[in-house]
Amino acid sequence: MTSTRRRVLVVEDDPVINQAVADRLVAEGYDVVRAVDGPAAVAAHAEHRPDVVVLDVMLPGYDGHEVCRRIQADRPVPVLMLTARADEADVLVGLAVGADDYLTKPFRMKELVARVAALLRRVDRAGEMAGRRALELGDLRVDPPARRVWRGEEEVRLTPTEFDLLLCLAATPGAVVTRERLMAEVWGWAGASGTRTVDSHVKGLRAKVGAERVRTVHGVGYALEVPDRPGRPGAGTP
Incomplete structure (x- = not known):
């Protein structure tokens, strides 16, 4: 369990995966906000100011790469991208627009939770460098x-x-x-x-x-x- 309630924005157009990821993160002690398409993701980020974003690449409206580009232009936030393709070029595009890490579908929930926790620890370490x-x-x-x-x-x-x-x-x-x-x-x-x-x-x-x-x-x-x-x-x- 996390010691404080950190906020995670989950962006996934598949309702089953979206709900499953949200439920697992809530069980781990996170506050979760959900979105199912690109425009809703950008709006949710602006409204809720999450500590980390779990972001699918393939989304309606505009894709995860465009979502990542827009939210990073607003404020730096750790992004874990979910991709159905293991193609290296696709991964590098995500990293180029500001993603910090990625998981290839299908993934284990245990691994997703570990990646989210690691991204948040990195944010915490930034303050230790003063x-x-x-x-x-x-x-x-x-x-x-x-x-x-x-x-x-x-x-x-x-x-x-x-x-x-x-x-x-x-x-x-x-x-x-x-x-x-x-x-x-x-x-x-x-x-x-x-x-x-x-x-x-x-x-x-x-x-x-x-x-x-x-x-x-x-x-x-x-x-x-x-x-x-x-x-x-x-x-x-x-």
Whole structure:
């Protein structure tokens, strides 16, 4: 059970799935608001200001990607997308419009509840970063309290999940962080079934900060590479 009543907006046009998800979340101690189409979802978000959104991709009115784009333009909120397709391109579109995580249908209710709880823990952790200093990673500058990133003079717009992923890798530059550890520290839960989620978010992060900055160690995990700046000792050495 959750210690406080957090509000979840459930957006799903299938009435059976909508009701089942809502019932399970209520049983777990959440306050639940429901919507069955795109316009109703945007209106419910504006009225009820949920702490997290569970959002189906295929919706009447306009799809989940458009809903996600609109609510993120209003205010940052964690979004767990539900998709009937496991196609990687479809997942990357969701991440690009601001989704934080996704589940492929059919899914287990236990896993959905775990993902929702993990997203909320991430929001809570954001407040714990207030005293942390900015990180200088080559020409990347990361400001944990403000949750902002710059590449040179240009600000990089990361989703909340991408930011937490970058921060986790930046804690030990150059060192390999396993997918399992990333799942535990960024998503708040462990399990080999979630490693594809890590891979998809890494692709999104690479597209924004530069593919060369995140090194893949096949079968293990990822490492953040910090290139030497010109003029520093060791710069240009193999």
